[in-house]
Each structure stands twice: as structure tokens, then as C-alpha cells.
Amino acid sequence: MGTHAIPTTATTLEAEALEFVRDLIRIESVNTGDLATIGDGEAQAATYVRDALEEVGYEVAYVESTPGRGNVVARLAGSDPSRGALVVHAHLDVVPVDGQDWTHPPFGAEIEDGVLYGRGAVDMKHFAGVILAIARAFRRDGIVPDRDLVFAFFADEEAGGTWGARWLVEHRPELFDGATEALSEVGGFSVPLAPGRRAYLAATAEKGVAWARLRTRGRPGHGSRPTDDNAVVRLARAVAAIGEHRFPVTRTPAVEELLRVFGEARGIDFDDERIDEQLEALGFVGGLIGASLRDTASPTVLEAGSKTNVIPAAATATLDLRVVPGHEESFRRDLRTLVGDDIEIEVGSWFPAIAADPAAPLLDVIGRAIAREDPDGVVVPYLLPASTDNKHLARLGIAGYGFVPLRVPDGFDVFGQFHTADEHVPVESLAFCARVTAEVLRGA
Incomplete structure (x- = not known):
């Protein structure tokens, strides 16, 4: 491999996060959507997470919704019990790799030239490994967050969450008692805003699916x-x-704010009649924004x-x-x-759209954490055109936000890595994710 597996300058948190991400990628927790062909990969991944949490003293709920479909939930008490808990979650399943041309082994977790390759590198074993490392660090170092943190690792997100988040919400809702907000995918990655400046997109709403x-x-x-x-x-x-x-075109509050920020930064007055053409000037991020502007029906x-x-x-x-x-x-x-x-x-099955407050204090905490690492970076709400496990948690009155912080090169399309061959992420981006997420969870 082209570089050291773990950068020599990495902190303990960063090094452990990378180790966990790589170990999880090597577990083939492929979700085919068919119980007869899935196997027990999700249970293996969940057992790995459970053991790592129990090692530092967590009381862990390990739940198999059906044989082989493992879920893990653990809670860290905060200093203010009156505040609503924050659910920090990731899914442990990944989509299949069949029929794709990979140049790196999809479950090898190889690092080449500072880049980690493997299924789940961005969807979303990267965040599972990061929050596992943070949960351990907080417990090990005696860090008490401002509010309760519920660390959750779900099965089956890639097939709708039937045996994961949805099952737990329906059968084990007590695991999320007192929770008011949730943090997970899809957002937090940087996109070019203006020369020398980055925007970090925060999914404050999701389309219905x-x-x-x-x-x-x-x-x-x-x-x-x-x-x-x-x-x-x-x-x-x-x-x-x-x-x-x-x-x-429908300008939801999240879309309106995103267009305002990008319009001011790029000198564009977005016009609904010309907006598709105007978005092309934003490069790959324009396609992501465009998918959030209107209802879609795809045969x-x-x-x-x-x-x-x-x-x-x-x-x-x-x-x-x-x-x-x-x-x-x-x-x-x-x-x-x-x-x-x-x-x-x-x-x-109809999963209704969800929308959280785009001006919630949690977004301010996230903004301050980003500013510590990237003083010119700005956190911008957006409407996710896809769907996440936040939809299931919303049934319990939990407001969901998508923010997995990744600072990446300007031409790196993080959303474009989802479900693709040679899925990859820069190792330094994972270190950034660990630092920023830890800062958010300390003060959220």
C-alpha cells in the first residue's frame, strides 16, 4: 500500500477511529434485501461494536430483530438530565458490490496514497467507526457531555430499516427514552462555496419516499x-x-437558505424559471441541490x-x-x-418526508465545531433528496439532522461515492470527522 495505514501524527482518537472503520469494512455485512441470502454479516459487525463498547464499561443493548440482523444501542449520561438526549447513529449494513468493477478489494479496507477504499467508506461505516471511537474515548477519559448521548448502530438501513431502526422504534422504543434530536447521514461533507471557502451541508429535511x-x-x-x-x-x-x-420548483425553508448562501457567495440571483441552468455553474453540488427542488417520479x-x-x-x-x-x-x-x-x-410503503428546525441550537454547535477546524467554512441547511433512518426515529418525535463532517478536496463528490465502485474517502477526512464530531457531542 502507498502510505502508512495510520498517519504518524494521528491522535489516539483519530487512530482508533481509522482502525474501527477499517475493521468494519472488512466485515462483509452486505444487505441484499433478501433474508435468505443476507447471512450474518450485520450480526458480526454489531457484535464487534458491542464488544468494543463493553470493553470500556458501557451497558449495551444488543438486539437481533431476526437472526443475523444485529443492532446495538448504548447510552452515556450527560450533565443535564433535563435536556433531551441526542441519538447519534450509523447503519452497519452496506449495499452489494456485484456487477461493479472495483480496482481495490471492496472489503479489503486498503489505504493507498492517503485514501481509504472499501464498501462503506462513506456509506456509512466511516461514521460508525468514528462514533464508536468517540464513545470509547468519552467513557475512558471521563468526559461528561452536556446531554445524554445515545449511540446507536442499526441493521438494514439499505433496505428500508425494517429489521433495524424501524424495528427498534416499534419494539424497543424505551432505548430512545427522552431523546429529542438525532444526528447521522447524509450531510456534513464539504462542497466548494467560493474560491478558498467551503460549505458544509446539513440535512435538516428529507424528501418522502x-x-x-x-x-x-x-x-x-x-x-x-x-x-x-x-x-x-x-x-x-x-x-x-x-x-x-x-x-x-418548491422552495422549502432548507432550500431557500441554501440558495441564499450560494447565491450571495457566487453572485447568482436564483430564478425558478432558469434555476436548472444556474445550478450547472455550481458543479457537482448543483446536481444535488437540483434533486431537492421538486417532487420526482422515476420509472x-x-x-x-x-x-x-x-x-x-x-x-x-x-x-x-x-x-x-x-x-x-x-x-x-x-x-x-x-x-x-x-x-x-x-x-x-410510504415513508413521509421529515423536516427539522433549520435554526436549531444544534446547528449553532455544529457551526462552532466546524469553525475551529475551518474558520472560513459555513454550515448550510439543505433538503436531502434521499432517505435515512432519521425517518423512523421521527415517529418517536425525534428531530433528525444529517451531518457527518468531512472536509474533502473541492473536486471530491462525497455523495457521488454512495453505492459506487471503488468507494473511497481521504484518511485525513476521517480524522477531521473524528475531531469535529467529538467537539459537537461534547457541547451539543
């Missing part, structure tokens, strides 16, 4: 005799209508017929739906209008 199936029926027959009642043609029209439609799977010369009786399409906070009802109406009355719409 659902999956829907479109289904239509027609008159079956021989392919040589076309029919006006062809299910495939009818479905294709509906799918095309969805693919061509652009939902209107992903089509199914119809089994033989070329047979007109099928039915056709179906699957949609990925992402909905801006407050748009649940209007989105359903818009989708029905788009596909027409002769298409059946079946909506599966």
Missing part, C-alpha cells in the same frame, strides 16, 4: 393482429408522460409479455417516488393526472 406500481390490462392476442386495446402501448404512454414531466422497472408474437393481457411499471415535505396529497393527485384514469396505481 415511496414505491408505486402502475398496472393496466388490455385485450390479448396474436402479435400479427394489432389491437387498439394494447396494455403495453397504454402503459408506455403513461411511463413516457411521467418521464417527460417536470414538477414545479425504474417495466414488465410485460413473455413471447414476441403474443400481445399480453397486462403490463406493469415500477416507479421510484421522492416527495417534497408537505406535498404528499398534491403529489398523489398530480401522479393520477399524469397517468390517466385507465391506469391502476398501487402505492407501496
Whole structure:
């Protein structure tokens, strides 16, 4: 490997965090979404975390929601019991690597030229290792935070949290007693704001997410005799209508604040009519912002017929739906209008959008912690176009924030590393994450 595994200047916290991240990457806790093929990787990772916490004296709740799906929760008492607890959480599962061209072993946790490679390097064993190291350091060094800290390590986030955060919220809610806020993915990474300045995006809201199936029926027959009642043609029209439609721009509070900060820094007056073009000037961050501006419906799977010369009786399409906070009802109406009355719409599990206070004191604490490391850096709220375990914790009245601090080179797209081949992160970014997160948790 091209560099030392652990930089010689690393503090004990930083070195231990890197060690834990690498060890967790080496545990193949791949979540296929199928109980028959998942194995016990999540349980292995959870056992590793449990043992590391118990070693320094934590009382740990180790919970297997179903065999092989391990979850770990431990609490560190704060100095002010009257304040709501902060849940600091990470998931221990990762997406599969099949069909991807990796140049580094996906579970090797190799370091080359100061960069750590492996599945989970940013999604999200990096934060699991960091908060495990911080939990141990606080306990070992007698550090008492201002409020209770609940360290949680979940299974199954990559398949919706059914056997992880969702299961614990439904079956073991007492583990989160008194908690009012949560801190986890997806945010905290730096993006270029202006020459020499970085913005650190804090996810204060998340789009709602659902999956829907479109289904239509027609008159079956021989392919040589076309029919006006062809299910495939009818479905294709509906799918095309969805693919061509652009939902209107919606400026949520988080989006509005982000556009204000970037507009002032770049000298851009964002106009809803030209905003897609204007966002291109921001580089890769423009794509992330653009995905948060409006509702989206993406056709992903089509199914119809089994033989070329047979007109099928039915056709179906699957949609990925992402909905801006407050748009649940209007989105359903818009989708029905788009596909027409002769298409059946079946909506599966719907995880509502969540939105926390973008001006909460926790954001001030985070801002001060960033300023200690990056005096010109600014923390900016944003709307996450994806979904995290914070949605499940929200059912307990816990306000979720996405902030895993990573200072990275200006051209490094952290969000672009999620689920990709050769997933990687600079080792120095992990050290930054450990320092900043520890500072946040001390004073949150």
C-alpha cells in the first residue's frame, strides 16, 4: 500500500477511529434485501461494536430483530438530565458490490496514497467507526457531555430499516427514552462555496419516499393482429408522460437558505424559471441541490409479455417516488393526472418526508465545531433528496439532522461515492470527522 495505514501524527482518537472503520469494512455485512441470502454479516459487525463498547464499561443493548440482523444501542449520561438526549447513529449494513468493477478489494479496507477504499467508506461505516471511537474515548477519559448521548448502530438501513431502526422504534422504543434530536447521514461533507471557502451541508429535511406500481390490462392476442386495446402501448404512454414531466420548483425553508448562501457567495440571483441552468455553474453540488427542488417520479422497472408474437393481457411499471415535505396529497393527485384514469396505481410503503428546525441550537454547535477546524467554512441547511433512518426515529418525535463532517478536496463528490465502485474517502477526512464530531457531542 502507498502510505502508512495510520498517519504518524494521528491522535489516539483519530487512530482508533481509522482502525474501527477499517475493521468494519472488512466485515462483509452486505444487505441484499433478501433474508435468505443476507447471512450474518450485520450480526458480526454489531457484535464487534458491542464488544468494543463493553470493553470500556458501557451497558449495551444488543438486539437481533431476526437472526443475523444485529443492532446495538448504548447510552452515556450527560450533565443535564433535563435536556433531551441526542441519538447519534450509523447503519452497519452496506449495499452489494456485484456487477461493479472495483480496482481495490471492496472489503479489503486498503489505504493507498492517503485514501481509504472499501464498501462503506462513506456509506456509512466511516461514521460508525468514528462514533464508536468517540464513545470509547468519552467513557475512558471521563468526559461528561452536556446531554445524554445515545449511540446507536442499526441493521438494514439499505433496505428500508425494517429489521433495524424501524424495528427498534416499534419494539424497543424505551432505548430512545427522552431523546429529542438525532444526528447521522447524509450531510456534513464539504462542497466548494467560493474560491478558498467551503460549505458544509446539513440535512435538516428529507424528501418522502415511496414505491408505486402502475398496472393496466388490455385485450390479448396474436402479435400479427394489432389491437387498439394494447396494455403495453397504454402503459408506455403513461411511463413516457411521467418521464417527460417536470414538477414545479418548491422552495422549502432548507432550500431557500441554501440558495441564499450560494447565491450571495457566487453572485447568482436564483430564478425558478432558469434555476436548472444556474445550478450547472455550481458543479457537482448543483446536481444535488437540483434533486431537492421538486417532487420526482422515476420509472425504474417495466414488465410485460413473455413471447414476441403474443400481445399480453397486462403490463406493469415500477416507479421510484421522492416527495417534497408537505406535498404528499398534491403529489398523489398530480401522479393520477399524469397517468390517466385507465391506469391502476398501487402505492407501496410510504415513508413521509421529515423536516427539522433549520435554526436549531444544534446547528449553532455544529457551526462552532466546524469553525475551529475551518474558520472560513459555513454550515448550510439543505433538503436531502434521499432517505435515512432519521425517518423512523421521527415517529418517536425525534428531530433528525444529517451531518457527518468531512472536509474533502473541492473536486471530491462525497455523495457521488454512495453505492459506487471503488468507494473511497481521504484518511485525513476521517480524522477531521473524528475531531469535529467529538467537539459537537461534547457541547451539543
